[in-house]
Amino acid sequence: MRFSFTNRNYAPLEATNFLQGNATLARLLPAVQRMANLQRDCQEVLPAAFKHCEIFAFDGAELTLAVPNTALAAKLKQQVPALLQTLNGKGWQINNIRFRVQMPKGLAHARPSGEGLKLPETAVNSFDELSQKLEPTAANEPLIEAMKRLVARRRG
Template sequence: MRFNSSNLTIKRRTAVVATDFLRRDDKMAAMLPAIERMAALQKDCATALPAMFRYCDILAFEDGQLTLSVPNAALAAKLKQQIPKLQETLAKRGWQVSATRLKVQMTKAAEIKEQMRSLSLSDAAVTAFDDLGNNLEQSPQNATLIAALKAMVARRREI
């Protein structure tokens, strides 16, 4: 998403409306400091490890124990190596984290899926593949390759 002032204005207005709503209810207002604290901790963690914290969330922070939600074991293994850096950065920002636990659970599944790259071929490349498909020897070994080349050329010429 591109940054622009209207997006920022909408986000601020939405946050103000949400906090005003929470302040009106006594039970919800009592939760507001904890919510603000967790949001600040999430922001500080994301600042410390921006690439990794893109998919992570804070589940709990009690008695110096930070529990993080990680979407898969691969990211958990990478994050585990970065825990000392994370704790050091958080300590500099005033957070006293003595231990960090990682809990693998899917939280942001839709965001993790990477978009497929589309391969673009020039007209000359498509023509070269077409020529290759037409000039290969017609044999049982080449049949699958010829069919694949013809299908690829047909798809590229439709685009």
């Protein structure tokens, strides 16, 4: 029986069941479980800071963590000795932890909704009023024109 969105009698498989059901993909299962366990152990050590991070790579004795920005990377670098000690105590044998600034997967694939900013009528009126009250100098002219276009789009 083939899967169909209209046929709800066919239940989707969980990821591990799917990997086990395919001989080629089944070889990936130990690596997937190992990375999931390492991710969990990192979250136990750094629960607040690590919620925005994820394991990027684990090659030999070097762990690379993906962080969303340099500020968080700097904060986490201060925690490296404690993280190394705890992870090595759990049997991970990590000698070095590196950080890679990278946008999290959930944000990387986010698309704009297509809707513009919803301005209340009082805000549109305030932009209209300001565009009329600003002195029409060369410096103010682009701002005045932009506010007039904004008001026209919102009202029209």
